[in-house]
Amino acid sequence: MDPFAIIRKYYDPGSLSETILSEHSTLVMEKALKIAEHVTFMNPDMTFIREAALLHDIGIFLTYAPVLGCFGDRDYICHGYLGRKLLEDEGLPVHGLVCERHVGVGIAEADIEKQNLPLPKRDMLPITLEEKIICYADKFHSKKSGSPQPEASLVEVRKNISTYGPEKVLKFDILHMLFSR
Numbered sequence: 191m192d193p194f195a196i197i198r199k200y201y202d203p204g205s206l207s208e209t210i211l212s213e214h215s216t217l218v219m220e221k222a223l224k225i226a227e228h229v230t231f232m233n234p235d236m237t238f239i240r241e242a243a244l245l246h247d248i249g250i251f252l253t254y255a256p257v258l259g260c261f262g263d264r265d266y267i268c269h270g271y272l273g274r275k276l277l278e279d280e281g282l283p284v285h286g287l288v289c290e291r292h293v294g295v296g297i298a299e300a301d302i303e304k305q306n307l308p309l310p311k312r313d314m315l316p317i318t319l320e321e322k323i324i325c326y327a328d329k330f331h332s333k334k335s336g337s338p339q340p341e342a343s344l345v346e347v348r349k350n351i352s353t354y355g356p357e358k359v360l361k362f363d364i365l366h367m368l369f370s371r
């Protein structure tokens with residue numbers, strides 16, 4: 191399976207959205223594979239991590255995020271579950287779960303209800319090792335146009351997550367304990 195062939199089906203090569211998506215996804219893939227190499231005793235599926243990390247944000251073009259060159263009609267927070275649906279249609283349902291479960295440190299059904307988020311009401315939490323590794327790796331790389339951004343520091347990542355509440359930082363810290371060896 192060639193993740194970049196799937197990206198090219200939905201993104202014009204060289205467009206702003208394709209450039210940002212490909213750069214970001216490649217950085218997340220590299221970070222995720224590095225983490226996986228440190229936890230080989232947990233038996234991570236390296237091929238799956240490579241593919242799913244490259245595809246985890248495939249849904250962004252369906253959302254309205256002009257700064258990313260995306261002009262869809264859905265809220266940005268929807269990019270995860272929309273990406274899941276897209277990959278299910280591509281015959282990649284397990285990769286699709288990574289899309290749905292990587293946003294923030296995962297979104298619980300209770301969060302969706304409490305904050306009235308425009309999402310289907312179900313838990314969207316990383317469950318498998320591979321889902322957790324990609325979710326964690328993603329937090330170190332923002333999506334920005336221009337030259338590739340350096341990896342965020344742990345302090346910066348925790349500060350970003352803290353805007354969503356202390357319980358989210360705790361969830362991130364648990365992932366950090368698992369993967370920062």
Ligand SMILES: [Fe+2]
Binds near residue numbers: 218247
């Ligand atoms: Fe991402």
